Amino acid sequence: MPDTPPPVILGNEPGSFPHSVLAERHPAIVRQVREAFPYGPEQHRALDALLASCAEGVIEPLSADAPDRARWKTWGMDQYSGRSWFDVPWLWSESYFYRRLLDAVGYFDPGPWQGIDPFRPFKLAELDSRETDEELAALDDLTDRPEDEQAAALLHGSLWGNRADLGFRLSDADAEGRAAAPGLVADDSDTLRSLLTGEGTLCLIADNAGRELIPDLLLIAHLLAHGRVERAVLHIKPYPYYVSDATTADVVDALRRLTATPGQAGAYGRALWTAMTDGRLTVRAHPFSCAPLPYRRMPDDLRAELGGSALTLLKGDLNYRRLVGDMMWSPTTPFALATAYFPGRVAALRTLKSDVITGLDADMEATLVAAEGQRWRTGGTHALIQARG
């Protein structure tokens, strides 16, 4: 970390990207969830209250009987209660919004709606889409290619799978239609490959379900099958989060989707199923995966686990923000500097959907700014692969 850390991103600047997420995207998400389920009057009242709170209210603490109240206290709930959603760190207020949304629909309360994922209809629609069929069928064309070409293609599949993000598309209807920019803004794929030595465990910190999780699983299947890692741990979320973030239920849905598909996709699916049953692939839902905090503040058990792995690979925009810190870094700050605190080797695969960025070279930054102003940071069309050994 530099002597003077860069400013933490807040959501209080009208016209800024974070402000639009709090002021427009969150209310849109509440409305979509409300329409997706026949919730009763109690949930409708709670959703109305959340909408009002998002618009002009302040952050309120979790109820006294919330199962995770003590944890949220250690994560800053008392410090931020009573303050505007817009005035606290954006990472914190976004994360807390999803926690409150689950409260409103009774996700944690004993009763009929307990454990019902409010985002499941959107996730399932994506898993059943024509695009998913096409992406899986395309795997059959890869099988007779050399192994390193297959690995590169699956790595890029996992990277660009991050464009398929329901939270992003819910409030930005044009997002999917925008063409992906061909080149990467940073490409450490050679370093990343060199870190997959065949020994030890890969920790893959997953992001979205559906069309992102499927290629993540395919990548894991390939790395296991070709001895590039001995084991893999897939870190998913303990509860629904940021609309499409993957939970255990989503992993099961994705595996079932794979095993039901003919050809190479089905073969990978069956291999993964076997790897889960014999322990080479495990799924982990650590509470910190839904924390409103940067990884710099990860608890000791997670630090030890990630530090003991051969490589931690973080997927997606939110994990990137948490990895380097949700701050306005100078774009040319080295990725290795911003992640120096992280235990062990680390890599990130991310499409750019928020202002945070590190590790660009000065020419690349200048080219992006000349072409797009600052839109390249948030439009979801650019991508990067960064790694530190």
Ligand SMILES: O=P(O)(O)OC[C@H]1O[C@](O)(CO)[C@@H](O)[C@@H]1O
């Ligand atoms: O699914 P991803 O790649 O983590 O992206 C989610 C992104 O959506 C946002 O919440 C709003 O765009 C970003 O801030 C966040 O980083």
